[in-house]
Amino acid sequence: MSTERRTAAIIGCGDIAHHHVTGYQREGVELIAFVDPLPAARNQFISEYGTGKAYASLADMFTELKPDLISVCAWHLLHAPLTVEAAAGGVQGIICEKPMAVGLADADRMVDVCAASGTKLAISHQRRFTPGWEKGRELIAAGALGEVVMVVAKFGAGLLNCGTHAIDGVRFILGDPATEWVMGAVERRTDKFERDTPIEDSCMGLVHFVGGTQLFLQCDLDMKGASFQFFVRGTEGMMEVSETACRTMDGGAVGWVDQDLGVPANEINVIGGKANGRQTRELLAWIDGGPEHRCAATTARDTVEIMMALEESARRHQVVATPLAEKGYPLQLMMDEGKLPVEVAGRYDIRGYLNREQADEAQYDELRATGMGHHQIMRTLWERQQEG
Numbered sequence: 001m002s003t004e005r006r007t008a009a010i011i012g013c014g015d016i017a018h019h020h021v022t023g024y025q026r027e028g029v030e031l032i033a034f035v036d037p038l039p040a041a042r043n044q045f046i047s048e049y050g051t052g053k054a055y056a057s058l059a060d061m062f063t064e065l066k067p068d069l070i071s072v073c074a075w076h077l078l079h080a081p082l083t084v085e086a087a088a089g090g091v092q093g094i095i096c097e098k099p100m101a102v103g104l105a106d107a108d109r110m111v112d113v114c115a116a117s118g119t120k121l122a123i124s125h126q127r128r129f130t131p132g133w134e135k136g137r138e139l140i141a142a143g144a145l146g147e148v149v150m151v152v153a154k155f156g157a158g159l160l161n162c163g164t165h166a167i168d169g170v171r172f173i174l175g176d177p178a179t180e181w182v183m184g185a186v187e188r189r190t191d192k193f194e195r196d197t198p199i200e201d202s203c204m205g206l207v208h209f210v211g212g213t214q215l216f217l218q219c220d221l222d223m224k225g226a227s228f229q230f231f232v233r234g235t236e237g238m239m240e241v242s243e244t245a246c247r248t249m250d251g252g253a254v255g256w257v258d259q260d261l262g263v264p265a266n267e268i269n270v271i272g273g274k275a276n277g278r279q280t281r282e283l284l285a286w287i288d289g290g291p292e293h294r295c296a297a298t299t300a301r302d303t304v305e306i307m308m309a310l311e312e313s314a315r316r317h318q319v320v321a322t323p324l325a326e327k328g329y330p331l332q333l334m335m336d337e338g339k340l341p342v343e344v345a346g347r348y349d350i351r352g353y354l355n356r357e358q359a360d361e362a363q364y365d366e367l368r369a370t371g372m373g374h375h376q377i378m379r380t381l382w383e384r385q386q387e388g
């Protein structure tokens with residue numbers, strides 16, 4: 001383990017960036033730069049954390065500084081170009097936010113560029129560090145459910161947004177099996193976006209893993225109970241597992257048996273805190289020659305492949321086998337091909353309120369002074385604007 005204090009830079013000073021800062025602080029990493037085209041955003045981080053220098057772009061930063069680590073915390077479509085630029089700048093490690101990329105070509109480019117530069121790239125599916133999912137993985141690996149037959153996951157807010165966490169989480173608890181094929185259905189009748197990326201109104205999919213385990217997922221359909229809790233059925237038992245709880249039932253049990261996670265549910269961080277701290281620690285250890293990070297880009301690209309295969313299946317009306325041949329964004333291709341005509345006119349973005357460009361910074365500061373988090377502040381400012 002290196003004894004020198006490592007340095008880090010945050011690229012994209014918005015909501016999730018605060019949790020990356022927490023992760024670095026918990027592991028003693030020094031924050032030396034905050035990069036954001038918006039002066040209010042980058043300067044806020046300098047003043048709140050009392051460290052680092054502010055830059056308008058990654059290129060500007062590299063003219064003066066080369067941090068050891070970089071966090072890519074901008075919106076989805078910028079993940080690939082910023083990761084590639086960071087790797088070209090010679091950093092040792094990158095934590096890039098989810099979804100890793102919008103399309104398999106970008107995901108594979110990120111993997112290849114980082115492999116060539118020797119940069120360790122982790123994708124921030126930080127829920128892999130929650131005790132509930134870890135317990136689920138441990139019990140399944142120990143054969144507590146026999147052979148896993150089927151996992152069911154139900155979530156909302158878009159395939160690229162919550163879907164990537166859910167699919168990645170199911171892969172995690174199953175021990176990261178390879179995918180054999182995917183079949184999917186996609187609806188997009190409204191002009192829906194999420195953080196500037198066109199997304200579906202709703203979708204569902206069946207994922208068949210090598211070995212025969214299947215995952216059935218639905219997104220933005222029935223929202224009752226939608227969460228990051230998975231229902232797992234095995235040949236010898238069943239499990240309900242979320243980030244904060246895990247319970248099992250088998251042939252000998254009277255009913256559900258709560259599994260001891262060793263930590264109370266209300267002390268588990270699904271974002272930030274211990275989750276981001278441990279995510280950072282595992283990256284530092286990986287850089288120092290330790291085991292591959294559980295969120296390594298080579299694993300996360302398989303989650304991208306499942307999401308893209310689901311959409312490609314809807315595009316082609318076929319079961320789609322992996323490796324996925326289509327390297328673009330199948331939803332965009334379907335839109336371009338006229339396969340998803342918009343029936344309700346009017347572009348909208350379900351996370352558009354996060355765009356800080358037009359925000360009233362005086363009101364922002366007032367709300368921040370009350371202790372409110374960034375996401376809630378932006379939502380509140382947007383609601384005030386709607387009310388006129």
Ligand SMILES: NC(=O)c1ccc[n+]([C@@H]2O[C@H](COP(=O)([O-])OP(=O)(O)OC[C@H]3O[C@@H](n4cnc5c(N)ncnc54)[C@H](O)[C@@H]3O)[C@@H](O)[C@H]2O)c1
Nearest residue numbers: 011012013014015016035036041073074075076097098354
């Ligand atoms: N892992 C999680 O649980 C989790 C949770 C929330 C968000 N996210 C992901 O984090 C990413 C950011 O989401 P957010 O909610 O923090 O958004 P946000 O809008 O709050 O912050 C994004 C910031 O990036 C800045 N930015 C834009 N272009 C840039 C550029 N070229 N270089 C540097 N900065 C730039 C913006 O000005 C903004 O300040 C998204 O991809 C999202 O999916 C992950």
